Every structure is written in structure tokens, then in C-alpha cells.
Amino acid sequence: MTEETAGRGDAMSASWSETSLAGAAAAVAAVYGIEGTAKRLSSERDETFLFSAADGARYTLKIANPAEDPAALDFQDGALLHLERHAPAVPVPRIVPTRGGGHSHALATVDGPRIVRLLTFLPGELQYRTPPALAQSRAVGRALAALGLGLSGYDGQPPAGKLMWDISHTLDLVAVVDHVAPERRGQAEAVLAEFERTLPAIAALERRQIIHNDFNPHNILVDPAAPDSVVGIIDFGDMVRAPMVNDLAVGLSYHLATEDWAARAGAYLEGFLSARPLLEPELAVLPVLVRARLAMSIIVAEWRSARFPENRAYIMRNHAAAWAGLRNIADLTAAGLKRLAPNPAEA
Numbered sequence: 001m002t003e004e005t006a007g008r009g010d011a012m013s014a015s016w017s018e019t020s021l022a023g024a025a026a027a028v029a030a031v032y033g034i035e036g037t038a039k040r041l042s043s044e045r046d047e048t049f050l051f052s053a054a055d056g057a058r059y060t061l062k063i064a065n066p067a068e069d070p071a072a073l074d075f076q077d078g079a080l081l082h083l084e085r086h087a088p089a090v091p092v093p094r095i096v097p098t099r100g101g102g103h104s105h106a107l108a109t110v111d112g113p114r115i116v117r118l119l120t121f122l123p124g125e126l127q128y129r130t131p132p133a134l135a136q137s138r139a140v141g142r143a144l145a146a147l148g149l150g151l152s153g154y155d156g157q158p159p160a161g162k163l164m165w166d167i168s169h170t171l172d173l174v175a176v177v178d179h180v181a182p183e184r185r186g187q188a189e190a191v192l193a194e195f196e197r198t199l200p201a202i203a204a205l206e207r208r209q210i211i212h213n214d215f216n217p218h219n220i221l222v223d224p225a226a227p228d229s230v231v232g233i234i235d236f237g238d239m240v241r242a243p244m245v246n247d248l249a250v251g252l253s254y255h256l257a258t259e260d261w262a263a264r265a266g267a268y269l270e271g272f273l274s275a276r277p278l279l280e281p282e283l284a285v286l287p288v289l290v291r292a293r294l295a296m297s298i299i300v301a302e303w304r305s306a307r308f309p310e311n312r313a314y315i316m317r318n319h320a321a322a323w324a325g326l327r328n329i330a331d332l333t334a335a336g337l338k339r340l341a342p343n344p345a346e347a
Contacts (some may be wrong), residue, residue: 016047016065016111024049024061025086031098031105032118034059044314050121051079058121059096060234068113071159073115077103078156078237079210080119087150090143091221091232093119122232124221133266135228137255141271143230144215144251148244149276154210158240164300165213165239167249168202170195170292184323187330191295198288202243205281211247214238216318245282248272249289253297254318256325258288262340269341287332294329297322304340 019027024038028051036053038061046068048059064073067289081103084091096118098105155204162169171192180188195202214235221232251272255264278286301319305312 016114017109019047019063019109021049021086021233024063025051027063027107027116028059028118031107031116032096033099034118042314044311051118058123060093060119060121062117062119064105064115064117066109066114068115069159070106070115072237073104073117075156075158075209076239077117079151079154079236079239082154082156083147083150086153087146090147090150091122091230092147093122093232093234095119108305121211122221122234124222124231126218126225127220127222127227128217130222130224130227132258133228134263135266136222137264138271139222139228139230139274140215140220141251141268143220143233143271144212144247144277145272145275147212147215147233148209148247151211152244156210158210163213163238163240164298165238166242166297167246167289167292168242170242170296171199173299176303179301179306180299181302184298185300187326188295190297191291191326194288195292198285201281201285202289205245205285206245207244207279207282208241209244210239211242211244211250212236212238213240213242213247213250215247215251218317243282245278245286246289248278249286249293252286253290253293253322253325256294257321258324258329261325261328265338269337273341283337284334286337287329287334290332291326291329294322294326298326 021038021040025036028034028036028038034053036051038049038051040052041048046065047063051059051061053059077095080092080095083090084094095103097103103119107116127136130136160203163174174192177185177188177192212233214237215233219233219235220230221234223231225228252265252268255261255268258264297318301316301322305315308315
């Protein structure tokens with residue numbers, strides 16, 4: 001798999017001239033008419049800033065890299081607007097209109113046009129910075145189900161091409177699995193083979209929709225005073241149209257790295273299933289999809305960190321947990337999932 005065949009992976013590989021803090025603040029003043037100061041936040045595929053307005057309000061400023069497909073950003077904006085209209089209780093950022101009433105603005109830069117967007121800032125603590133607890137896992141599972149239900153009626157069209165992080169295209173990783181260290185490669189290859197055997201059942205799944213596709217502890221905000229309360233969901237840059245259960249597989253993959261993984265995964269499933277039961281065919285393939293996501297995290301991280309060593313720390317941030325999770329559930333079956341969360345399937 002090359003960067004070209006990765007589709008939206010092109011944006012992840014692009015380089016650009018860094019925007020100064022003063023330049024970011026000036027862009028907000030010019031485009032949105034809001035004076036204030038900017039602070040840089042970490043991000044992989046764009047430039048992201050915390051913008052503090054003079055009146056005390058806070059926003060998230062995103063300046064897309066010049067290789068980003070405008071259709072991809074329109075697709076993300078459409079999802080946020082859909083949730084605002086149809087699922088207002090789901091805690092996601094709101095789009096701040098430009099002075100001209102638009103959702104975004106093409107900013108002229110030395111690298112070419114770069115799309116600027118301003119979003120409301122969601123206060124809260126990122127989940128990964130809080131102690132894990134079963135009540136939190138249960139709440140996060142419910143939040144994912146609510147988000148999925150909110151997105152179920154969204155008819156936006158994802159941009160053309162493949163997304164590197166789409167479980168549906170797991171087999172594309174066969175081309176780069178040789179970048180995985182020898183001590184992990186055998187298990188990664190076994191997951192790819194298992195996925196290939198399961199493809200007919202996955203292809204037959206009926207419930208398909210736009211999914212968040214990146215529901216991980218870096219994209220979930222909780223109340224610091226009540227860490228089992230989800231107060232924000234961010235980063236809609238990896239959305240795809242896919243089987244609904246893929247979103248559950250992604251989210252569940254981040255609850256499997258600890259010694260008490262079975263209890264945490266069971267709580268997560270209970271939370272999700274309390275709002276959105278699974279169909280039996282979805283349950284049957286869920287363990288395979290979870291393993292595929294974990295293997296994807298390992299393969300992509302090792303491949304991309306070799307290509308972009310300057311960003312290795314960010315790229316590899318979930319690698320150790322993914323490897324631990326994959327080892328923990330190497331033999332997990334659908335029957336095993338049923339034991340973790342009673343009655344997890346809809347008849």
C-alpha cells in the first residue's frame with residue numbers, strides 16, 4: 001500500500017509551513033471577527049489551536065493542511081450540523097460561522113489555499129488522562145451508541161478513495177505488514193488471514209451507515225469531577241460509511257490492554273448494548289473486527305513511524321496498548337463476548 005492508494009492518507013503525509021501563533025490569531029480576527037490569542041495543540045494531519053477570545057470564550061481552530069480534500073472537510077461539517085439538528089444531546093463541537101455565514105474559509109498561504117474552521121471548545125478532560133473504571137467504560141459505550149444513532153440518518157457522502165483506518169480495507173495492509181517487527185509479524189499476519197476468511201460474513205452485514213471510526217480515549221472528554229460522565233466527542237476526520245458494528249469494534253479495541261480487560265470490555269459492551277442491541281450476524285464477526293483494528297494499529301504505526309520518524313512519538317502513542325490488547329483477545333470468540341455482556345444480541 002502506498003500513500004496514494006491510502007486515499008486520505010495523502011493528507012497525513014503532506015508537509016506545510018507552520019502557522020505562527022500570531023498568524024493563527026490574525027486569521028480568526030479576519031475570518032470570524034473575533035479577537036484573541038492562540039495556543040498550539042498536538043495534531044497529526046492539520047494544525048490545531050486553542051483560541052481564547054478576548055471575552056473569555058474558547059474555541060478550537062483548525063487549519064487544514066494544503067493536501068486535505070475540501071470534500072472531506074465538508075463531509076465532517078455536514079455530520080456536525082446533522083448532529084446539531086437531529087441529536088443535540090450528543091456532546092460534539094458546534095461549527096462557528098464565518099463573518100460571511102460560511103462553515104469554513106479558504107485561507108491564502110505560501111503553500112496554497114488552506115481551509116480554516118472554528119469550532120466551539122468543549123471543556124473536559126481527555127479520557128486517557130483519567131483513571132480507568134468500569135463505570136466510565138459503561139458510560140463511554142453508551143456515548144458511542146448515542147453518537148451512532150445520531151449519525152444513522154446522515155446521508156453525507158465520504159470523499160472518494162480509501163481511508164487508511166477503515167477496517168473494511170484491512171487487507172490492504174498485507175502490502176506493508178513486513179514493516180512489523182519479527183516478534184509481532186506472525187500474529188499480525190494471522191489476523192489478516194482470519195479477516196480474509198471472514199469477509200463473506202462481513203460483506204453480508206445489513207446495518208451500514210456513517211460511523212465516527214475513531215472513538216478512542218484521545219477523542220473522548222469526560223467531566224473531571226465525574227469521570228464516568230462523557231461531556232465531549234471530538235475529531236470526526238476518520239468517518240466512513242461502513243457496517244455499524246465496525247464503530248463498536250474500534251471503540252472496544254481501546255478497552256483491552258489492561259489486566260482487567262474482560263471486566264472493562266464487558267462494561268463497555270453493556271453500555272453500548274443498553275442503547276443499541278446487536279444483531280446476531282454482527283456479534284458473530286465482532287471479535288474478528290476488533291482483532292483487525294488492533295492489528296491495523298500495530299501495522300500502520302510501525303510502517304508510518306519508519307517513514308516519518310520526526311512524528312514517531314505521536315504515531316506510536318497507542319502501539320503498546322494495541323499489542324497488549326491483541327494478545328489478550330487472540331482467542332476471543334463470539335461466545336466469549338456473550339459471557340462478557342449477557343444477552344448482547346438482538347434476536
